[in-house]
Amino acid sequence: MNRYLSAEFKRIFTKKSNIIAFLLMLGLVIGGNLLLHQGYRFNENAFKDNFERNGGIDSLVLMVGFAMALSASSWMVLFIGSFTMGDENKERAYLRVVESGISRWKIVVSKFILSALIAILFVFIFIVIHCILVAVFFGWNSLNTKMLLFFIQNFALLLIPLLAMLSILLLIYFTVKNELIVAVLFVFLAIRFSSIVGKLAIFAGNFKPIFLNISKYSPSGVFNKISENAYRIFIDESLKYQLDSSFVMELIPLIAVNILIIFAFIGISILVMNRRNLD
Numbered sequence: 001m002n003r004y005l006s007a008e009f010k011r012i013f014t015k016k017s018n019i020i021a022f023l024l025m026l027g028l029v030i031g032g033n034l035l036l037h038q039g040y041r042f043n044e045n046a047f048k049d050n051f052e053r054n055g056g057i058d059s060l061v062l063m064v065g066f067a068m069a070l071s072a073s074s075w076m077v078l079f080i081g082s083f084t085m086g087d088e089n090k091e092r093a094y095l096r097v098v099e100s101g102i103s104r105w106k107i108v109v110s111k112f113i114l115s116a117l118i119a120i121l122f123v124f125i126f127i128v129i130h131c132i133l134v135a136v137f138f139g140w141n142s143l144n145t146k147m148l149l150f151f152i153q154n155f156a157l158l159l160i161p162l163l164a165m166l167s168i169l170l171l172i173y174f175t176v177k178n179e180l181i182v183a184v185l186f187v188f189l190a191i192r193f194s195s196i197v198g199k200l201a202i203f204a205g206n207f208k209p210i211f212l213n214i215s216k217y218s219p220s221g222v223f224n225k226i227s228e229n230a231y232r233i234f235i236d237e238s239l240k241y242q243l244d245s246s247f248v249m250e251l252i253p254l255i256a257v258n259i260l261i262i263f264a265f266i267g268i269s270i271l272v273m274n275r276r277n278l279d
Helices: 002-014 016-042 044-054 057-084 093-099 104-138 142-175 179-191 193-203 205-217 219-235 245-275
Strands: none
Touching (some): 002 104, 016 104, 057 104, 057 179, 104 142, 104 245, 142 179, 142 219, 179 193, 193 205, 193 219, 205 245
């Protein structure tokens, strides 16, 4: 499996379209900071008056970047999935891999591990660059350090529901060949699932509590809960940049269910892959 993982990692980062997509995302991070810097230079006094109480413009820019990273991370799962799983749905690529002696279950597990590692790597690179640009353009203070540590704590919690979403995407990719349909299904079954089920609960009658619990324990429901907690602290300056112990305790059963979802969907994906006709 190590041989297959290393080969896949090399394939992904040597493909021209993937490199271009990565550079475009990197350009958005750099361009966004440059635009904010230019805006600050032309309106320095206004910015200082409005944001001095919140730690200054550097803290504001840092906060915006962190908030965007949290909200966009679920979409990044779909983006990364297209990197790692999309190509081999074409041109009988899985057949060539199996014929080379790689077990089918190793393909499934390798795709999951690779997608997770690349997603974490992408977020890490973008956040490091964002922090460097904030420090260069606007400076750095103690509040920024607290915000950075707070972001890391929240992203660590988000990893479980994100991995659960990735396991759902994995199953969809091994079941559906059309990438457009894969993307649509992932949006409805992962990213927007909690919201859709929550709205359906209105019409569920006596089954409303069941629908609400499904929405609450779903990967997108847990993801939204963690993100909303982060936004609340980012926005309300009176709150401290630290995770409340009661909030963490409330998350434990939700995280546990999402861990079960990860193993369940990977297991189902392996079954689907074992039964799949690769010709």
